[in-house]
Structures are given as structure tokens and as C-alpha cells.
Amino acid sequence: MRxxxxxxxxxxxxxxxxxxxxxxxxxxxxxxxxxDALDHPAIAATAVVFRRSDExxxxxxxxxxxxAVQPPRDPPDMRHSVEYGVAAIRNHFAPDAEDAxxxxxxxxxxxxxxxxxxxxxxxxxxxxxxxxxVHEGKRGHPAFFRWTLADRLSEIPDDQGLNWLLTLDGVxxxxxxxxxxxxLLDLDTPEDLQRLQSRFxxxx
Numbered sequence: 001m002r003x004x005x006x007x008x009x010x011x012x013x014x015x016x017x018x019x020x021x022x023x024x025x026x027x028x029x030x031x032x033x034x035x036d037a038l039d040h041p042a043i044a045a046t047a048v049v050f051r052r053s054d055e056x057x058x059x060x061x062x063x064x065x066x067x068a069v070q071p072p073r074d075p076p077d078m079r080h081s082v083e084y085g086v087a088a089i090r091n092h093f094a095p096d097a098e099d100a101x102x103x104x105x106x107x108x109x110x111x112x113x114x115x116x117x118x119x120x121x122x123x124x125x126x127x128x129x130x131x132x133x134v135h136e137g138k139r140g141h142p143a144f145f146r147w148t149l150a151d152r153l154s155e156i157p158d159d160q161g162l163n164w165l166l167t168l169d170g171v172x173x174x175x176x177x178x179x180x181x182x183x184l185l186d187l188d189t190p191e192d193l194q195r196l197q198s199r200f201x202x203x204x
Contacts, residue, residue: 002099003120004089005038005046005142008081009057009106010074015188021106022056023193026200030187031057033109035064038102040113042120045093047085048106049075067092078105079153079162086150095147103162104142107187110196111142115180119144128174130166133183139175140183 009031013020021031028036031048038046047067050057051074061068069088075081082103089095100123104111115133123131123144131144149165156164166173187193 001042001124002044002093002095003040003042003102003123003144004093004095004099004147005043005102005104006082006085006089007034007046007048007104007106008075008078008085009048009050010054010081011107012051016190016193019054019056020187020193022060023187025109025187025193025196029060030109031060031106032064034104034106034111035066037111037113037116038104040116040120042124043102045089047088049081049085049088051075077161079156082162083153086153090150095150097146097148099147101145101147101150102142103145105186108141108182108185109187110182110185110199112180112182115178115182116142118178119176122176126174128172130171130173131176132166132173133178134175135178135181135183138184140178142183 009021023030025033045067047069048061049069052070058068067088069084071084075084086101119133129146129149132139152165185196187196
């Protein structure tokens with residue numbers, strides 16, 4: 001069984017007011033922190049999907065062993081970003097039904113390797129179609145999906161997001177509890193950045 005991480009990174013950072021994935025967070029770029037956390041032997045490849053005009057992010061990604069996906073048209077939402085990521089993984093690796101994909105938005109920079117280790121170990125023992133990490137009753141990221149569900153992305157109604165997959169008849173969903181709140185912490189605003197900085201430097 002192989003795991004493939006898909007990172008939607010095509011947002012416009014409107015609430016931040018500047019590109020958030022290349023911001024410094026305690027000495028590391030936001031996107032670099034996430035890629036470091038995903039450096040796990042069970043993850044065969046990571047695809048990062050971003051806008052064609054985002055030259056800064058493209059340059060930042062060059063030292064990393066990732067599949068950089070710049071679609072011919074900028075994805076309008078996360079669902080379309082994931083579809084582009086899935087297509088790139090298919091192109092490179094031809095996954096089969098035993099494989100799985102992991103969805104993790106790019107703006108989750110405090111997710112750490114210990115949480116990834118725990119989730120990968122849990123996934124490898126499950127028969128479920130989807131696994132979603134939960135902290136104190138709240139769902140977070142990354143979510144794990146059987147590769148067969150990649151074939152159903154095109155079925156998602158226009159007015160629905162990726163959570164639609166969790167509602168499909170016959171699809172089993174496991175909510176895996178974790179003690180770390182890092183699965184919930186994304187980065188949208190300058191206030192979010194300040195709060196996340198304080199996790200590394202309480203005096204900040």
C-alpha cells in the first residue's frame with residue numbers, strides 16, 4: 001500500500017493580505033514546515049497544486065522532492081485542486097485500489113511528524129474508506145481516502161465540497177481521535193500567524 005499526499009495550495013491569501021505559504025514561521029517557511037511533517041517513508045509522493053502566476057511558491061518548492069502541479073487554468077476551489085493533484089499522481093505512479101491519498105491543505109504549518117506517524121499507523125490497520133482525525137470532537141486534517149474514491153471526485157455536485165465524499169452510501173468513515181490540536185490549526189489571517197508564532201516562542 002502506497003500513500004500519496006495532495007496539497008491544495010492555489011488560494012489567493014486574501015484574508016492574510018499577502019502570500020501566506022511563503023511567510024516565515026519561527027525560522028521556516030509555512031509550506032516548508034508542512035512538507036517537513038509529510039516526510040514519512042509510507043508517503044510515496046507529495047503533489048502540490050498551485051496557481052500558474054505563483055512564481056514565488058514555485059521557486060520555494062524547487063529544493064523539495066515534490067510534484068509541482070501548475071494547472072493550465074487556476075483551480076477555483078479545493079475540489080478542483082485535488083482533481084489536478086490526483087491526475088498528476090496517476091500520471092507518475094498509476095496507483096491501484098490498495099493505495100490511498102491524503103488531503104492536507106497547504107496552510108496547516110504546525111502539523112508535526114509525530115501526528116503524521118500516528119495517523120499513518122492507524123490508517124494501515126483500518127478497513128475504512130476514509131479516515132478523518134478528530135481533536136476534542138472537531139474534525140481536522142489530514143484526511144485519508146482509499147484511492148478508489150479518487151474516481152468519484154467528478155461526481156461531486158457543483159454546490160458541494162470534498163466533504164460530499166463522506167456522505168456517500170456504502171462509504172465507511174473512521175474518525176480517529178488525536179491529542180494534538182495541530183490538526184485544526186490553519187493559517188488565514190495576520191492574527192492566526194501571531195498565534196502560531198506563539199506556539200514556538202511564547203514571548204512573541
